[in-house]
Amino acid sequence: MRRVSRREPGRVPQEGRRHTPKPGAIDRHVGARIRERRLMLGLSQQELAEAIGVTYQQAHKYERGLNRIAAGRLYEIAHALGVPISWFFDGLDSDQEPAPLTQRQRLWLEVARNFAQISNERHQLALSQMARALAEAEARRDEPPRPG
Structure with missing residues (x-):
């Protein structure tokens, strides 16, 4: 006998969902490097957001490592900040997170x-x-x- 499940209105069934892993240490490291470079250039989060075509809130989430960054978006960020994509991954091999700027x-x-x-x-x-x-x-x- 097949079990009938009742789902809540507006809820997507499990088989229809895409699995997106939660952001982790690498995402936080890349976000910290984005923030570091943005501050070096004297840009506000709003200015960076406009340069890459996202909202201020989204740029903030990228910097905090709360949202993952797609490859194309990381390319746009690297271009806007004037660094190669590899720059965001520098220091990733070390065990410690980058210290915030004093x-x-x-x-x-x-x-x-x-x-x-x-x-x-x-x-x-x-x-x-x-x-x-x-x-x-x-x-x-x-x-x-x-x-x-």
């Missing part, structure tokens, strides 16, 4: 991005000299007093 690292990247956008060489030189002077002042401040 506030200091983010600030350093922001300074580098802003400096790169200055086209006037005299302004670049002036900014470099100012940074050098500030660094030297910090070094002198941290030195122990000289006996005298």
Whole structure:
């Protein structure tokens, strides 16, 4: 005798479903690398989403490793971020997950991005000299007093 099953309205029968494995450690690693590169370039999640033709929410899920990324979409992301696809997999062989950027690292990247956008060489030189002077002042401040 065949067993009749009652299914809930709107529910797809098991045989009609596609099996999509849950995102795992590799997906989280790739997502972290996407976020890292996006931050290096100074892009918002919204800007990345627009560049690859997805919603902000979808880009967020990619970065968190919550949704898997299809090969074609990963190609689009690599193109938008200016890296080869293999870049997202660098460091995957190590046992540890990439550490998130510290506030200091983010600030350093922001300074580098802003400096790169200055086209006037005299302004670049002036900014470099100012940074050098500030660094030297910090070094002198941290030195122990000289006996005298």
